[in-house]
Amino acid sequence: MDSDVDSFVLxxxxxxxxxxxxxxxxxxxxxxxxxxxxVRLYVQASHxxxxxxxxxxxxxxxxxxxxxxxxxLTDVLATAPSLLHLDAHLGQLAGQYWLVASINGRVRVxxxxxxxxxxxxxxxxxxxxxxxxxxxxxxxxxxxxxxISLAMRLLEPLQHPLAELCCWENITAVPPHSFLQLGGxxxxxxYRWWTPPFPDQDLAAGAELxxxxxxxxxxxxxxxxxxxTCEISGGLDSSTLAATLQIHKHREELPFELHGITAVSRDExxxxxxxxxxLTTRLPLDSHTFLQPDQLPWEYDELDDxxxxxxxxxxxxxxxxxxxxxxxxxxxAVGTEVHFTGxxxxxxxxxxxxxxxxxxxxxxLTALRRLRAYRSMYRWRGSDLARQLIAPGSYRSWxxxxxxxxxxxxxxxxxxxxxxQAVVPHWxxxxxxxxxxxxxxxxxxxxxxxxxxxxxxxxxxxxxISRVVRGVADIAHFRGGIGVVAPFLDERVINAALSVRIDxxxxxxxxxxxxxxxxxxxxxxxxxxxxxxxxxxxDKAQALLRNASAIRTHFADSKLVEAGLIDPHRLxxxxxxxxxxxxxxxxxxxxxxxxxxxxxVDNRSSSPTRPGHSSSERSTRPDEPSELGIDDPHxxxxxxxxPEERLLLPSQRDRRRHDHCAAxxxxxxxxxxxxxxxxxxxxxxxxxxxxxxxAAAGPERTDRR
Numbered sequence: 001m002d003s004d005v006d007s008f009v010l011x012x013x014x015x016x017x018x019x020x021x022x023x024x025x026x027x028x029x030x031x032x033x034x035x036x037x038x039v040r041l042y043v044q045a046s047h048x049x050x051x052x053x054x055x056x057x058x059x060x061x062x063x064x065x066x067x068x069x070x071x072x073l074t075d076v077l078a079t080a081p082s083l084l085h086l087d088a089h090l091g092q093l094a095g096q097y098w099l100v101a102s103i104n105g106r107v108r109v110x111x112x113x114x115x116x117x118x119x120x121x122x123x124x125x126x127x128x129x130x131x132x133x134x135x136x137x138x139x140x141x142x143x144x145x146x147x148i149s150l151a152m153r154l155l156e157p158l159q160h161p162l163a164e165l166c167c168w169e170n171i172t173a174v175p176p177h178s179f180l181q182l183g184g185x186x187x188x189x190x191y192r193w194w195t196p197p198f199p200d201q202d203l204a205a206g207a208e209l210x211x212x213x214x215x216x217x218x219x220x221x222x223x224x225x226x227x228x229t230c231e232i233s234g235g236l237d238s239s240t241l242a243a244t245l246q247i248h249k250h251r252e253e254l255p256f257e258l259h260g261i262t263a264v265s266r267d268e269x270x271x272x273x274x275x276x277x278x279l280t281t282r283l284p285l286d287s288h289t290f291l292q293p294d295q296l297p298w299e300y301d302e303l304d305d306x307x308x309x310x311x312x313x314x315x316x317x318x319x320x321x322x323x324x325x326x327x328x329x330x331x332x333a334v335g336t337e338v339h340f341t342g343x344x345x346x347x348x349x350x351x352x353x354x355x356x357x358x359x360x361x362x363x364x365l366t367a368l369r370r371l372r373a374y375r376s377m378y379r380w381r382g383s384d385l386a387r388q389l390i391a392p393g394s395y396r397s398w399x400x401x402x403x404x405x406x407x408x409x410x411x412x413x414x415x416x417x418x419x420x421q422a423v424v425p426h427w428x429x430x431x432x433x434x435x436x437x438x439x440x441x442x443x444x445x446x447x448x449x450x451x452x453x454x455x456x457x458x459x460x461x462x463x464x465i466s467r468v469v470r471g472v473a474d475i476a477h478f479r480g481g482i483g484v485v486a487p488f489l490d491e492r493v494i495n496a497a498l499s500v501r502i503d504x505x506x507x508x509x510x511x512x513x514x515x516x517x518x519x520x521x522x523x524x525x526x527x528x529x530x531x532x533x534x535x536x537x538x539d540k541a542q543a544l545l546r547n548a549s550a551i552r553t554h555f556a557d558s559k560l561v562e563a564g565l566i567d568p569h570r571l572x573x574x575x576x577x578x579x580x581x582x583x584x585x586x587x588x589x590x591x592x593x594x595x596x597x598x599x600x601v602d603n604r605s606s607s608p609t610r611p612g613h614s615s616s617e618r619s620t621r622p623d624e625p626s627e628l629g630i631d632d633p634h635x636x637x638x639x640x641x642x643p644e645e646r647l648l649l650p651s652q653r654d655r656r657r658h659d660h661c662a663a664x665x666x667x668x669x670x671x672x673x674x675x676x677x678x679x680x681x682x683x684x685x686x687x688x689x690x691x692x693x694x695a696a697a698g699p700e701r702t703d704r705r
Contacts, residue, residue, distance in 0.1 A: 005477065007136060008043040008063065010100060010109060012182050013127030015040075023136055032059055034105030037183060041100055047337065047483055048097065049223075053077060058103045064096035065338075065485070066223035083108040083181060087193055094492050095220050098132055099179075106183035113194040114344075114489040115176035115466040118312075121188060122171045128188060130180060134312040138168040145169070145601060148439050151432045151565045153314045154590050156423045159403055160449050160460055162440070163467065167313050167597075176463060194491070196455060197499040206500030207517035213492035214518070218244045221338055221485050227257040229331040230340040232279065232288070234262065234272030235533065236512055237345030239279050241487060243522040245340065246283045259334050260288035261327055263296055266542060270534035275527060282524040289330060297322035299543035300592070303554045307599035309478050314597040315471025319589045321479075328476040328484070337483055339476065343469045344488035347461040348497045349515040351506035353378075354416045355454035357389060363503050373508040380414040388416040395448040395456070404437050418453045419460065425587040427571035429564055454502075462494065544588075548578040551592065559598040566591065 009020050009027075020027065020042050027042035030052065043050055045063055052061045053073025060073050076089045083103050093099060097117040101108045109130050111117040121130040124141040131137050149165040152158060164173050174180050177194040201209065218241070222228060230245055232238050245258050262276040273290060280288045302322040309318065317324060331339045353374045359367035375385060392398070398418045409421050424433060440446075449459040466489055473484040487493060497505075497514060505514045516528055544551075552575045560566045571591075574580050 005133070006045050006048045006063070007132045008041060008098065008100070009136065009140075010039065010041045010107070010130040010182075011127055012037070012039045012107070012129075014038065015125075015127050015129075019140055023139065030059060030061060030100075032100075032102035032107055034102070034183065037105065039102065039107055039182070047477075047481065059101070061100040062093055062096040063098045064220070065483075066095070066220040068093065068096070077103070082106075083179075084191070090193070095217055095490055102183075106181060108179050108181055109174070110179035110193060111174065111176065112489075113176060113491040114494060115463040116470055116486070116489050118176070118470075119174040119180060120166060120171050120312075121174065121180055128182060130182070134166050134168060134171050134173070135310055137171050141170065143168045143170045145598070147563055147565060148432065148435050150314070150594060150598070151428065152436055152439075153594055154425050154428055154565075154587060155436070156586050156590065157420060157460075157464065159399065159419055159422070160456075160463070161443070161446070163463065176466075196450065196459065197495050199499055199501050201499045202501060203504040203514065203517055206496065206504070206514060209496035209499065210493065210514060210518040213490070213496040214240070214244050214487055215247065217487045217490035217492055218340070219248055221340070221483075221487070222248055222256060225256055225336075225338055227259070227334060227336040228338050228340060229259045229261055229334060229336045231327060231342070232260045232262050232276045233342065233534075234275035234279070235342065235345075236515060236527070236530075237342030237349075237488065239275075239523060239527055240345070240515060240519050241340050241342055242279060242283055242285075243519055244487075247522065257286045257334075257336075259331070259336065260285045261291065261330055262288070263291045263323075263327060264293055265534060265536060265539055266293040267534070267536070267538035270536070270538075271532065272534035275530065278526060279524060287334070291326060291330070296326055298546055299323060299540060300547035300551055301543075303547075303550050303592070303596070306554075306592070306596035309475055309596075310600060311471060311474050311597060313467070313471075314590065314593040315468065315474070316586060316589050316593055317468060317471040317475060318593045318596050321475050324472060324475055325479050328480060328482045332480045332482055337481070338485055339482050340485050340487065341469075341472075342488065343472070343486040344462065344465050345512070345515065347458075347465045348488050348494065349505070349512040351502065352415070352454055352457045352461070353506075353508075354452075354457050355502045355506050357392075357416055358452055358454055359503055359506070360389070366503050370506060370508060375414075377508060378415070379412045381410070381412050384410070384412075385414040385416070388414045392417050392453055396446040399446055400441060404433075404440070415457075416453060418448060418456055423585045423587055425566070425591060426582050427566045427568075427574070427591070429567045432565050458498070462489070465489070544578045544583065548575065551575055551578075551588075554592060554595060558595060559602070560591070560595050563598070565594075 007024065009024060010032075011020070017029075017040075024042050024044040026046065027044040028050065030041040030043070032039040032041055041061060043061065043063065048063050048065060049067045050061070050063055051068040051073060052059065053070055053076070054060075055074050055077040058077050060077050062068055062073075072092050076086070076092060080086045080089055080103065083101060083106050086101060086103075086108065097112055098119070099108070099110050109119050111119045111132070117132065118134075119130060119132060120134040120137055121128060122137045122141055122143070123129075124137070129137055129140065137143070146165070146167055146169045150167050152162045152165065153167070155162070161175075164175055166173050174190060177192055178190045179193045181189045181191060222245075228245065230238065230242050232242050242260065249255055249258055260276075260280060262273055264273045276290075299320045303319075306318050306321055309321065311318070328339060353370075356367050356370045356374065359370065371385070374380065375382070395418050402417070403419065403422050404424070405421055409423070413421075448456040449463075450456045469484070469486045469489060476482045476484045500514055507513050510516075516523075520528060552572075555561070555571065555575065558566070558568065561568045574582055
């Protein structure tokens with residue numbers, strides 16, 4: 001773990017302070033002990049703001065982007081007689097990343113509602129340890145990797161609660177909506193502190209809430225900053241953030257420098273860069289840099305360095321780490337410490353079609369019109385649509401029967417149930433597939449994130465993008481200390497967006513109506529009327545073709561193969577066919593990420609090169625990776641599947657991605673060519689697809705109907 005990483009460790013019980021100091025050399029210690037119950041909190045906030053208040057033996061510590069006044073902290077402690085009573089005062093602390101409170105001998109620890117800032121706990125030598133970093137706990141407790149939880153990261157989409165399982169044994173992740181309570185005779189317990197708001201606001205009122213919440217959270221991240229950068233892709237989400245930053249720039253008594261960065265796509269039909277230029281002519285910046293394609297690394301470049309990032313879990317962002325670093329290195333060069341991105345906008349403002357089911361009760365005619373439009377857009381089968389409307393089934397039955405079903409995936413299945421059928425990589429070993437299914441069946445509690453399928457999928461999408469952003473932010477931090485910010489994943493913005501009536505934000509004929517309504521006064525009219533959205537399929541296809549050899553080298557002496565998680569006889573031949581349709585999904589990218597993460601566990605002393613340091617200053621990668629075995633507790637513990645874990649191997653026949661995530665975020669008509677088709681065109685081979693898939697026929701995707 002980097003010595004300057006923002007993190008904390010709370011220890012209840014006897015411990016050796018030197019062990020913590022070894023990982024958090026600059027940590028500040030808070031004694032939260034009550035009587036004979038020793039509790040100590042070590043907080044290292046190198047880039048974030050640490051605020052602490054104390055009153056009558058009670059303590060409140062918050063870590064976040066902006067300092068909290070002592071007056072607020074002491075007021076909360078004075079009016080909250082117990083930990084559970086803190087819920088009524090969380091509005092005063094909204095936007096903070098982590099909260100640790102000690103009241104009357106009991107301790108409460110929680111992260112953020114979006115899941116972007118997590119909390120983990122484990123029993124280490126008789127003491128309960130809680131941390132914001134799972135890897136830190138694994139290092140202190142010398143815990144082995146949980147091979148089945150790691151293998152689950154290869155599934156797409158990764159459903160709740162599988163996504164919340166930690167990749168190390170003996171470490172438990174606190175759900176994003178819950179807090180951990182310690183103290184007294186009771187063991188560690190989880191309590192829910194956040195639930196989605198009831199959607200009762202109309203579009204106009206909800207837009208005002210979204211505007212206010214976005215301005216507030218952006219202001220918190222600007223607190224004390226003299227410079228900021230914003231990634232302006234040309235899309236609506238990043239354009240909205242650029243407008244929000246401009247509002248602060250003109251309102252602040254002490255103006256700050258605002259610099260824009262745009263990464264230009266290699267796809268000649270992607271016009272995002274033109275829209276970014278259009279935006280900045282109306283919203284002048286201190287500087288706006290366009291990184292041209294020849295200035296940007298390809299995806300899968302520098303895979304030899306991918307294992308150097310000490311992430312808590314495999315991240316799909318690792319395959320693009322060199323491309324991400326090109327952007328954040330530029331941000332660092334202009335002297336900024338915070339980099340704003342539009343992550344989370346799609347998940348928050350593109351209402352999921354499954355919400356149509358809820359409209360049937362309150363607005364049946366509106367719901368029927370919406371369903372008819374979605375059926376036409378996504379070519380749903382009428383019989384499947386009716387079945388999902390009438391009887392969606394319980395979440396447990398859906399997860400056990402449909403999620404890992406052996407039936408071929410239907411590209412025209414309706415999206416009104418609990419989620420899409422998982423894409424199981426063709427190269428996942430049979431033993432591991434059996435074990436995953438057995439692990440799901442053995443779970444005692446399988447409850448959805450919300451009572452209705454629509455709300456469940458909505459929250460699941462927010463948690464999913466939060467995992468992606470967490471990986472992106474960690475890569476940027478470990479590379480050069482830049483803080484990557486996603487304001488749309490702030491609790492205040494989420495509450496504001498989800499409080500709007502479903503019939504006002506679910507509209508197949510309008511693109512993100514709530515976001516447009518919220519910022520219509522600040523965005524250029526031309527951008528509000530835009531009917532296209534650029535895609536990056538061509539960039540990904542060319543990168544895969546260009547780096548096919550590097551990917552094959554990445555899996556030489558594979559740790560995943562050594563651990564028995566993937567079948568080399570299925571994967572290696574495919575790596576010599578980069579245009580195979582089996583690579584149309586994200587499963588190859590996640591396999592690359594899992595391989596890099598597993599190597600990082602064996603190379604804990606390595607760290608990514610920071611700008612200004614030569615590669616010779618890094619620890620070198622061993623030519624022959626050492627064996628994984630149970631003799632070293634830091635390494636993966638490989639074992640054969642238990643008898644109760646055996647189940648029939650799901651069919652590998654249909655691997656084409658066309659699930660609810662693609663349909664929701666692509667929203668394409670005409671649709672973009674798949675990765676395989678793009679590769680075939682790049683290689684001069686026929687695509688064998690209909691004419692409307694050609695680049696000449698469909699330069700961009702349309703987002704509105």
